[in-house]
Amino acid sequence: MAAVSDFIAIVGERNTITEGSELRTYEADGLPGFRVRPAVVVLPETTEQVAACVRLARALGMPIVPRGSGTGLSGGALPVEGCVVIGLSRMKAILEVDLPNRRMRVQPGVINLNISRHLAAAGYYYAPDPSSQSVCSIGGNVAENSGGAHCLKYGFTVNHAVGATIVTAEGDIVSVGAHGGEPDTLGYDLMGVFVGSEGLLGIVTEVLVRILRTPQATRTIFATFPTTDEAGAAVSSIISAGIVPAAIEMMDQLAIEAIVAATRVDWPLDVGAALLMDVDGVAAEVEHTADAAIAALRAAGAIEIRSPRDDGERALMWKGRKGAFAAMGRISPNYYVQDGVIPRKEIVAVLRDIARLASEAGLRVANVFHAGDGNLHPLILYDGRIPGQEALAERVGGEILKTCIRYGGSITGEHGVGFDKAAYMGDLFTEDDLATMQLVRCAFDRDVIFNPNKVFPTPRLCGDRPGIYHPHAAELAEVAGRG
Amino acid sequence: MTPSSVEELSDVVASCNRSGERIAIEGGNTLAGMGVPVRAPYAHLRTASLTAVVEDAPTDLVVAAQGGITLRNLATQLAAHGTHIPFDAPLAHQATLGGTLAAGWLGPRRHLYGRPRDYVIGSVAVLADGTIARAGGMVVKNVSGYDMSRLYVGAFGTLGIIAQANMKTTALPPHARIFIAPLPEGTRRRALASVVSLRIAPAAAFWVEGFHQSIDGEDGHEGRLIVLLEGSAALLERSTRDLRSALGRAGVPETQILDTGAREAFGRIVDAYVSCLGERSVTYRISAHGQSLVDRVLAARLLADRFELRADTLADAMNDDIILRVSDLDSHALGAKIAMFDDAFHDDEPGATVVAGAHPQRASLNVWGELPDAFDRMRALKARFDPNGTLNPGRFIGGI
Ligand SMILES: Cc1cc2nc3c(=O)[nH]c(=O)nc-3n(C[C@H](O)[C@H](O)[C@H](O)COP(=O)(O)OP(=O)(O)OC[C@H]3O[C@@H](n4cnc5c(N)ncnc54)[C@H](O)[C@@H]3O)c2cc1C
Numbered sequence: 001m002a003a004v005s006d007f008i009a010i011v012g013e014r015n016t017i018t019e020g021s022e023l024r025t026y027e028a029d030g031l032p033g034f035r036v037r038p039a040v041v042v043l044p045e046t047t048e049q050v051a052a053c054v055r056l057a058r059a060l061g062m063p064i065v066p067r068g069s070g071t072g073l074s075g076g077a078l079p080v081e082g083c084v085v086i087g088l089s090r091m092k093a094i095l096e097v098d099l100p101n102r103r104m105r106v107q108p109g110v111i112n113l114n115i116s117r118h119l120a121a122a123g124y125y126y127a128p129d130p131s132s133q134s135v136c137s138i139g140g141n142v143a144e145n146s147g148g149a150h151c152l153k154y155g156f157t158v159n160h161a162v163g164a165t166i167v168t169a170e171g172d173i174v175s176v177g178a179h180g181g182e183p184d185t186l187g188y189d190l191m192g193v194f195v196g197s198e199g200l201l202g203i204v205t206e207v208l209v210r211i212l213r214t215p216q217a218t219r220t221i222f223a224t225f226p227t228t229d230e231a232g233a234a235v236s237s238i239i240s241a242g243i244v245p246a247a248i249e250m251m252d253q254l255a256i257e258a259i260v261a262a263t264r265v266d267w268p269l270d271v272g273a274a275l276l277m278d279v280d281g282v283a284a285e286v287e288h289t290a291d292a293a294i295a296a297l298r299a300a301g302a303i304e305i306r307s308p309r310d311d312g313e314r315a316l317m318w319k320g321r322k323g324a325f326a327a328m329g330r331i332s333p334n335y336y337v338q339d340g341v342i343p344r345k346e347i348v349a350v351l352r353d354i355a356r357l358a359s360e361a362g363l364r365v366a367n368v369f370h371a372g373d374g375n376l377h378p379l380i381l382y383d384g385r386i387p388g389q390e391a392l393a394e395r396v397g398g399e400i401l402k403t404c405i406r407y408g409g410s411i412t413g414e415h416g417v418g419f420d421k422a423a424y425m426g427d428l429f430t431e432d433d434l435a436t437m438q439l440v441r442c443a444f445d446r447d448v449i450f451n452p453n454k455v456f457p458t459p460r461l462c463g464d465r466p467g468i469y470h471p472h473a474a475e476l477a478e479v480a481g482r483g
Numbered sequence: 484m485t486p487s488s489v490e491e492l493s494d495v496v497a498s499c500n501r502s503g504e505r506i507a508i509e510g511g512n513t514l515a516g517m518g519v520p521v522r523a524p525y526a527h528l529r530t531a532s533l534t535a536v537v538e539d540a541p542t543d544l545v546v547a548a549q550g551g552i553t554l555r556n557l558a559t560q561l562a563a564h565g566t567h568i569p570f571d572a573p574l575a576h577q578a579t580l581g582g583t584l585a586a587g588w589l590g591p592r593r594h595l596y597g598r599p600r601d602y603v604i605g606s607v608a609v610l611a612d613g614t615i616a617r618a619g620g621m622v623v624k625n626v627s628g629y630d631m632s633r634l635y636v637g638a639f640g641t642l643g644i645i646a647q648a649n650m651k652t653t654a655l656p657p658h659a660r661i662f663i664a665p666l667p668e669g670t671r672r673r674a675l676a677s678v679v680s681l682r683i684a685p686a687a688a689f690w691v692e693g694f695h696q697s698i699d700g701e702d703g704h705e706g707r708l709i710v711l712l713e714g715s716a717a718l719l720e721r722s723t724r725d726l727r728s729a730l731g732r733a734g735v736p737e738t739q740i741l742d743t744g745a746r747e748a749f750g751r752i753v754d755a756y757v758s759c760l761g762e763r764s765v766t767y768r769i770s771a772h773g774q775s776l777v778d779r780v781l782a783a784r785l786l787a788d789r790f791e792l793r794a795d796t797l798a799d800a801m802n803d804d805i806i807l808r809v810s811d812l813d814s815h816a817l818g819a820k821i822a823m824f825d826d827a828f829h830d831d832e833p834g835a836t837v838v839a840g841a842h843p844q845r846a847s848l849n850v851w852g853e854l855p856d857a858f859d860r861m862r863a864l865k866a867r868f869d870p871n872g873t874l875n876p877g878r879f880i881g882g883i
Contacts, residue, residue, distance in 0.1 A: 098773075100773075101772065101773050144626065145626045145630070147624060151624070155597070155601065156624065158630065158633075159597070159601060168860070174856060174857045174859075174860065175856040175857065176856075176857045176860075179856070185855050186834075186836070186851060186852065186854075186855050186880055187637075187854075187855045187857070187858065187861050187879075187880050188634055188637065188638055188642070188860075188861045188864055189587075189600070189633045189634060189636060189637050189638075190857050190860060190861065192600070192630060192633030192634070192636075193629050193630055193631070193633050193634050195630070196626045196629065196630050197629055216682065236542065239542070239543065239544060240541065240542035240543070240544070241654075242544070242565060242566065242653065242654025242655075243654075244653075244654075282682055282683050282718075282721075284683070284717055284718050284721045285683075285714070285715075285718055287717075288715050288717055288718065341622040341624050341625055342622065343540065343543045343545070343621060343622055344543050344544075344623075345540070345542050345543050370624070373623055373624040374622055374623065374624065375624045408620065408621055408622070409620070409622050410620050410622050410625040410627045411627050412625075412626050412627050413622075413624040413625060413626060414624065414626055415626075416626055417626070417627060417628065421627075425627065425628060428620075428627055428628075429617065429627075429628065430617065432614050432615060432616055433616050433617050433618065433628075434628070435614070436608075436610065436614060436616035436618075436631060437618075437628050437629045437631060439864075439867040439868055440629050440631070440634070440864065440867075441629075442867055443860065443863040443864040443866070443867045444860065444863075455628065
């Protein structure tokens with residue numbers, strides 16, 4: 001195939017995959033149930049190679065699907081028919097560490113956790129900590145605006161990835177957002193809109209991240225409750241009192257059972273729910289915040305409140321929480337992760353609705369989620385060997401999303417819309433809202449070559465909007481000429 | 484034109500867009516000194532009647548309000564349940580929510596609490612063709628579709644009018660305390676370095692020279708240091724001790740402490756960012772990130788001196804921002820020099836932007852500094868959102 005040899009000419013034979021089991025890896029991402037074979041996979045090693053691949057794909061009329069580690073849960077890196085997958089996993093160099101300015105420049109394939117590991121000895125770290133942080137890439141995090149447990153206090157990827165080098169649909173190399181030391185750059189906030197754009201606006205080939213000093217003190221609090229009602233009420237009361245722990249994670253009884261089975265952490269199995277919280281900062285602040293949080297937990301009806309005995313136990317507790325999805329294997333053959341957001345005052349009501357939806361469908365649902373942000377992760381447990389159960393689980397998942405929308409929430413808090421949820425965008429947004437987002441896409445990629453069938457419910461082309469005047473080239477030139 | 488509902492706003496804008504009439508969008512006009520004046524002729528569109536608080540959910544720490552509400556009115560409502568949004572924008576009684584966001588205002592406490600844009604969780608924008616576009620929502624975490632609200636923030640109205648903004652709020656710090664100390668030349672570098680590296684970061688820290696009528700404290704022939712501490716009583720006690728001993732080690736003489744009136748004193752500093760001396764001043768902002776703040780302030784003052792301009796400077800040590808106000812005896816005297824000063828200043832500081840000045844020549848200065856690398860993309864966005872150039876034409880960078 002002519003195309004393949006042209007790609008080989010850019011990235012070399014060892015970085016081009018066209019067949020075999022290696023290609024199979026790239027047929028799917030973390031979204032179960034879908035596989036599409038790409039025409040070719042390339043693994044460029046430099047920004048220039050990425051740009052050359054984009055130009056080639058464009059010339060050949062091939063759609064492009066960017067891919068980091070492939071851990072995305074919404075099918076963002078799922079190939080489309082006849083596409084080239086541009087994988088960034090070979091670009092994993094740490095380019096620059098600038099401690100005085102608290103910045104670090106990295107290639108997109110760098111694994112999230114490796115940033116903090118690289119900085120640990122110097123007393124710094126990178127705050128966003130998705131549960132998948134030991135495997136997901138920073139480029140993927142930027143594309144998804146990934147969150148994590150500690151984003152409650154510290155903010156999401158958008159608050160920490162401050163600049164990037166991107167390869168555009170034309171194959172140009174452009175810098176957006178901050179570069180060098182400049183924290184806030186002039187002009188439209190392209191970085192702000194690029195973060196979370198799910199690989200539709202360009203390929204990130206370098207990321208400039210903020211790094212933080214490791215907190216002076218951290219206190220971990222584990223509290224159990226009779227049911228999710230009391231636990232949910234505790235979360236709402238902490239938030240409404242303006243207390244800001246670094247993290248508030250909630251687990252229901254099924255989730256606790258799975259985590260205990262997987263990690264042997266000594267959590268009680270006879271409780272309805274538990275909260276795992278971190279409070280961090282300078283020592284004086286930690287004491288104050290922890291006392292206020294503990295008082296709120298008590299008032300909400302906590303059965304037991306305890307802190308880990310040592311760093312080892314603390315690490316185990318967090319490992320349990322972060323490994324919760326994988327732990328579901330202990331209690332169910334299969335599971336389907338949902339990701340929705342609700343106002344934090346509605347946690348109790350929505351968890352009840354989810355329990356009702358599950359029992360009506362005859363399925364079990366485990367909940368383990370970022371409670372402080374109102375970001376639910378119901379895990380719908382099913383047995384794929386039983387005909388119809390997978391479809392049923394998906395249907396329950398869809399009902400849960402509609403419940404989130406009904407309570408004034410959103411269809412995704414961190415896993416993205418991707419391929420999986422494009423159909424729900426119309427439930428959340430009007431036609432006008434979606435058309436406005438499309439303006440952004442068209443300004444970046446007018447031929448829709450990046451991730452063509454993702455995020456938006458119906459395929460759209462970037463024609464000029466009907467009834468709208470076209471700018472004269474002369475007018476644009478005049479505009480450009482002004483200082 | 485002063486529409487009083489989002490629908491009316493949409494109708495007005497759509498009809499201007501159809502008839503080819505350009506629109507200058509006006510909030511409280513407090514930041515009118517930023518950017519180039521809109522290319523005339525144009526119709527005035529005022530957001531002054533869009534002042535509703537659309538949804539107030541204090542227990543969820545979120546609020547939604549229309550773009551024309553003043554920051555003071557919004558703050559009063561939030562303070563009633565102990566919350567706030569740290570905008571730190573000048574003239575809060577006049578500045579509007581929409582205008583402050585559209586101007587991408589960056590205040591002195593952002594190193595600690597984040598920028599106004601970090602509090603935006605959703606928006607309703609009216610585009611040039613009248614489209615009412617919603618984005619985000621009332622939840623604090625959300626990745627459904629592009630984060631459109633980010634585009635309207637800092638766009639000076641050139642992509643769409645912020646008719647409503649949905650914001651996170653945060654607990655109002657219970658206590659505030661201000662320190663004012665003279666900053667003799669020999670102590671400056673050590674004092675500033677020790678303040679920025681305090682383990683409990685101050686909410687704000689400035690080295691001020693001049694601004695006598697507007698900012699508290701006297702500096703005589705020296706500048707002055709002003710530090711704002713915020714937090715719980717315990718935290719404040721601790722950070723007061725740390726600050727005192729750090730300043731003592733740096734050789735800073737006696738400090739004055741303000742507890743009552745600390746917030747008002749801080750407000751006066753923020754107001755000074757855009758304060759004008761009639762038509763005889765122009766104010767610049769530069770970011771000294773990554774380079775010595777002290778050296779750059781001194782270089783700027785020296786340059787002003789060479790042009791025989793008076794310089795008032797306000798250096799925000801926590802964010803490395805520098806505000807430089809140059810002035811002369813009268814508008815004529817300033818007019819004779821300002822263009823040449825502007826050129827010379829931009830040779831040293833290519834990123835310097837003009838943030839205030841009522842002098843007629845302000846508009847012909849290099850108010851935006853150098854264009855960003857991705858300017859072509861920005862122009863492409865403008866062409867998609869506002870192909871006729873209806874909204875604030877010419878106000879933004881590169882004539883957008
Ligand atoms: C067990 C498990 C736990 C998880 N926990 C969390 C969690 O706590 N929080 C959270 O937010 N997510 C979580 N995720 C989801 C996932 O890990 C994140 O979305 C992550 O950011 C994806 O990174 P990736 O490198 O795997 O990207 P991929 O899956 O390869 O790609 C994700 C999307 O980004 C695009 N993309 C990738 N790289 C680039 C690039 N360089 N330039 C442009 N576009 C690019 C792709 O086209 C795709 O649309 C979890 C996933 C798993 C499997």
